[in-house]
Amino acid sequence: MKITKKQKNKKADIIQNKIPWIYSNIVKKHFFNPKNFLKPEEEKSLKFNAYGEAGSPVCGDLMKIWLYIDPKTEKIKKCRWKTFGCGSAIASTSMLSVIITEKSGMKINEARKIKPQDIIKRLSGLPDIKIHCSVLGDQALKNAINNYLKK
Amino acid sequence: MKQKNTKNKSKKKTSIAIKKNRRVYLDYAATTPVRPEVYQFIKPFTIKNFGNPSSIYLEGRIAKQALEQAREKIAKILNCQTHEIIFTNGGTESINLAIFGVARAYKKFFKKPRIITSQIEHPAVLESVKKLEKEGFEIKYVSTNKFGEVNLQELKKYLNNQTILISIMYANNEIGTIQPIKKISKIIKNFRQKKYLPFFHTDACQAANYLDLNIKQLGIDFMTLNGGKIYAPKASGILYKKSGLSIDPIIFGGGQEKNLRSGTENLTSWMGIAKALELTQKEKNSEIKKIKQLRDYFQKNILKIPKVILNGHPQKRLPNNLNIIISDIEGEALILELDKAGIAASTGSACHSHSLEPSHVLKSLGLSREKIHGSLRFTLGKYTTKKEIDYVIKVLPKIIQKLRNLSAINFTEKN
Numbered sequence: 001m002k003i004t005k006k007q008k009n010k011k012a013d014i015i016q017n018k019i020p021w022i023y024s025n026i027v028k029k030h031f032f033n034p035k036n037f038l039k040p041e042e043e044k045s046l047k048f049n050a051y052g053e054a055g056s057p058v059c060g061d062l063m064k065i066w067l068y069i070d071p072k073t074e075k076i077k078k079c080r081w082k083t084f085g086c087g088s089a090i091a092s093t094s095m096l097s098v099i100i101t102e103k104s105g106m107k108i109n110e111a112r113k114i115k116p117q118d119i120i121k122r123l124s125g126l127p128d129i130k131i132h133c134s135v136l137g138d139q140a141l142k143n144a145i146n147n148y149l150k151k
Numbered sequence: 152m153k154q155k156n157t158k159n160k161s162k163k164k165t166s167i168a169i170k171k172n173r174r175v176y177l178d179y180a181a182t183t184p185v186r187p188e189v190y191q192f193i194k195p196f197t198i199k200n201f202g203n204p205s206s207i208y209l210e211g212r213i214a215k216q217a218l219e220q221a222r223e224k225i226a227k228i229l230n231c232q233t234h235e236i237i238f239t240n241g242g243t244e245s246i247n248l249a250i251f252g253v254a255r256a257y258k259k260f261f262k263k264p265r266i267i268t269s270q271i272e273h274p275a276v277l278e279s280v281k282k283l284e285k286e287g288f289e290i291k292y293v294s295t296n297k298f299g300e301v302n303l304q305e306l307k308k309y310l311n312n313q314t315i316l317i318s319i320m321y322a323n324n325e326i327g328t329i330q331p332i333k334k335i336s337k338i339i340k341n342f343r344q345k346k347y348l349p350f351f352h353t354d355a356c357q358a359a360n361y362l363d364l365n366i367k368q369l370g371i372d373f374m375t376l377n378g379g380k381i382y383a384p385k386a387s388g389i390l391y392k393k394s395g396l397s398i399d400p401i402i403f404g405g406g407q408e409k410n411l412r413s414g415t416e417n418l419t420s421w422m423g424i425a426k427a428l429e430l431t432q433k434e435k436n437s438e439i440k441k442i443k444q445l446r447d448y449f450q451k452n453i454l455k456i457p458k459v460i461l462n463g464h465p466q467k468r469l470p471n472n473l474n475i476i477i478s479d480i481e482g483e484a485l486i487l488e489l490d491k492a493g494i495a496a497s498t499g500s501a502c503h504s505h506s507l508e509p510s511h512v513l514k515s516l517g518l519s520r521e522k523i524h525g526s527l528r529f530t531l532g533k534y535t536t537k538k539e540i541d542y543v544i545k546v547l548p549k550i551i552q553k554l555r556n557l558s559a560i561n562f563t564e565k566n
Contacts, residue, residue, distance in 0.1 A: 022487070031487060037557050057521035057560050060481060060500065060509070064559040082559040086483035086500070090557060 024124035027091040034090055036097035038066065038080040046080060049151075052144025054136040061085035063093055063140040067100075069148055075105035081137075088130045092119050096137035108145050114138045173493040175539040179380075179471060179532030180324050180357060181497060185423065186382035186533065192426045193384070196419045204416045205407065214418055221425035228432050229374075229391055231366045237390040237408050238421045242356040242377030243275040245390035248411065249352045249373040250279045250318060252398030254288065257315045257348065265289040265314040269301045270515040271325075273354055276318050277511070289313070295515050298464035299328035303338065310342045314349040321358035321374075325499060325512040325528060326463030327472025329362065336370030350396065356380050360431050361439055361469055372396060376428065378420060382533065383427035387420035442531050443470035445540055449529070452544045456551060462513060462526065471531040474499075476513075476522050479561055480554040485527055488550040494543055499526040521560075 021028050038046065050067040061084065068078035079097040083090050096119050100106045116135040120126050126135070196217060202210030204218050219233070226233045239245045250266070258264050266280050270292045280290045291309040293301045301319060310317075317339060322329045332353055339351050352373035355364065359381050366374065371391075378387030392398065392411075404413030431438070450473050454461060458478035477485065482498030489496055499510025500523065509523040529543070555561075 031484070032491065034557060040556055053559070057524070058519075060520070060524045062559045083557060084479065084481060084559045086481050087487045089481070090484060 023088060023091070023126065026095075026122070026124045027088060027126070030091035030094040030123070031087045034094040036079050036081060036094065036101065038082050042080065048078070048080070050144040050148035052140045052142070052147055054139035054143055055085070057084055061089050061136055063089070063136050065093075065097075065137070065140040065144050067141075067144050067148070069108055069145075070105070073105075074108050076100045076108065076111060077105050081140075085136075086130075088123075088126050089136070091123060092116075092126070092135045093137045093140075095119050095122050096141060098122075100141065108148070112142055112145050114141065173542070175494045175542055177529040177531060177535065177539075177543065178495045178497050179535075180327075180528070180530035182379045182385060183382045183532055184534075185384055186427065186430070188430060189383055189423050189427045193419045193423045196422055201418075204418065205405065214416070217422060218416055218418060221422050224425045224429050225389060228428055229364055229366045230368075231391060232394055234409070235366075235391055235394050237392055237411050238416065238424075239388040239390055239408075239412055240386045240414075240417055240420075241379065241388040242273075242354070242375055243388075244412075245375035245377070245388040246273070246275040246318075246352075246354055247279055248390050248398070248401055249375060249392075250276065250283070250316065251401045252411070253316045253350055253352075253373075254283050254286075255399035255401075256397060258288075261313050261315065263287070263289050263313050265291060265309075265311060267291045267293060267306065267309045267314060267317045267349075269293045269295065269319050269330075271295055271299055271301075271323055271328075271512040272318065272320055273324055273356070276320070276354060280318075293319070295328075297516050298467070299323055299326045299462075299512065299516055300464060300467070301330055301335075303331070303334060306335065307338055307342075310339070310349070316350050316352060318352040318354070321353045321355040321362060322469050323463070323512060324357045325510060326474045326516070327357070327469035327530075328464045329358070329467045329469065332369050332371065340370065347396070350393075357469060359428065361435060361442075361471070364432060366391060366393075376424070378424035378427060381424070381427045381431045383423040384420040387417060387424040389424060389428075438533070439470050442535070445535060445537060446470055446473055446531055448537070449473055449531070449540045449544065453547065456548050459551075462516065462518075471535075473529040473531075475527050476518065477525045477527055477551055478522070479525065479558045480551065481524050482526055484554055485525075485550065488554065489547070492546045492550065494546065497528045497530075499528065500524045 048066040048068050050069055053064045055061040055063050064082045066080045067076050070077050079101050081093050081097055083093045100111050116138055119135055200213045202214040204211060204215040222233045222236050225236050239248060266288055268276055268280055284290045293306045295301050319330055319335055321332055336351050350372040353371050354375045356375060356377040359376050372393045374391040376389040379385035400411045402413050407413050407416055460476045462474040482500030486498055499513050509520055513523045513526055
């Protein structure tokens with residue numbers, strides 16, 4: 001069989017037939033369309049009364065979280081975040097922000113009890129290697145609530 | 152990218168060739184597709200001439216002849232003798248054979264045998280010498296400058312009368328920096344004078360498409376080549392071993408490859424690597440010209456993005472390599488976004504690896520860990536077009552902006 005010039009210069013097509021993504025579909029959704037992150041245009045006008053952070057850029061993950069807690073009901077009414085990190089770090093912070101603000105907001109004493117496992121469960125799981133490093137949102141949240149209570 | 156599919160009708164159930172979904176493959180340093188010329192060349196050996204080269208009947212003799220012709224082809228390219236070519240099942244295996252082969256054969260003659268290598272070698276080298284360290288060898292790692300060139304003074308300093316092997320790569324897989332192999336072999340030659348130790352091994356897996364492989368000119372004792380990086384089938388490799396040097400095998404069995412690599416000959420893949428090496432070395436100069444022009448155009452445009460810096464040597468670098476640091480964002484997130492946009496690239500970020508450790512190569516350049524997390528490697532290849540590069544130039548700034556908007560850090564350093 002002879003090879004035409006056209007064949008010579010063309011690479012093969014990539015076959016992609018129902019190849020699964022590297023993480024779950026929920027992680028995918030939250031990574032590509034993250035919820036509640038602090039948009040640049042909001043930065044100056046954001047109203048919040050609690051701020052916390054966790055992680056370090058040296059380790060590859062840093063999360064910052066801003067909350068507006070209703071002083072009367074102690075429910076989290078608003079959450080904004082920013083995350084430096086890999087795909088699952090971004091998705092897990094996004095998911096956390098949904099958990100604490102859904103259904104008219106979570107009470108802060110409940111929010112303090114959120115564990116990484118709770119977030120991972122809602123994400124339909126994460127690879128083992130990712131669990132330790134990329135789910136830091138709960139720590140940032142605790143840090144924010146503690147800062148609020150200290151005031 | 153678009154291709155008419157006329158023959159694919161019968162295969163429809165198992166595979167759908169994507170026409171609309173653009174894929175831009177820019178990870179040729181990870182692996183290459185098999186080129187059509189190679190594929191056509193090896194096809195008869197998969198279904199027809201399938202014999203075992205060790206058999207003495209016709210099928211075996213056909214296979215044996217083909218294998219020896221492949222060996223001759225390679226010897227001609229490397230400017231060496233045919234018996235100096237050992238076929239293996241890939242780059243890692245060749246490297247293991249060189250390092251353990253020398254270590255096992257010469258350990259007994261030394262009190263504290265020493266191996267010298269560099270900080271930026273491939274894990275196939277680094278993990279091998281780490282294992283030998285546990286067995287009582289002394290390992291010295293030569294550092295590099297900020298461009299990834301090994302420190303030759305340090306190398307000289309490390310040479311002693313216990314040294315049995317020096318292993319320095321020809322060109323780096325992550326940053327593309329090319330090492331002065333001829334200079335290194337001269338240093339070693341001057342040191343050993345009339346003795347035959349220490350030996351010099353070079354990992355030329357990434358170099359084979361673009362650099363000179365003339366053994367006589369390079370002055371080396373061992374050289375590793377890998378088919379999976381030169382448009383041949385994966386799991387095909389070569390170890391060049393200078394005539395007269397005796398090493399121990401690491402795989403035992405039927406005694407194939409002059410007792411140095413037992414196991415039935417991987418004929419199809421080895422035919423493939425011979426053909427691919429011949430083609431890629433023949434086309435080297437025109438390919439360098441074409442690919443360098445494309446890469447330089449790519450580089451110029453990518454470095455216009457704020458807070459993006461170049462890794463590796465500005466000039467002494469493989470012509471297909473572009474490795475950058477993008478501040479404030481993490482590499483794995485970048486790869487996922489690029490993949491969604493149809494672009495395949497690679498990162499040295501920890502989150503992308505099996506070990507959760509960021510790239511040892513970028514660390515050796517003196518880059519901080521937070522910077523390494525934002526590293527991105529593009530490696531161009533034979534089939535890369537300007538159209539594809541233009542597409543990446545268009546898409547990448549948008550992805551960077553999106554991830555920077557999400558990012559909790561914002562370094563204010565200048566480029």
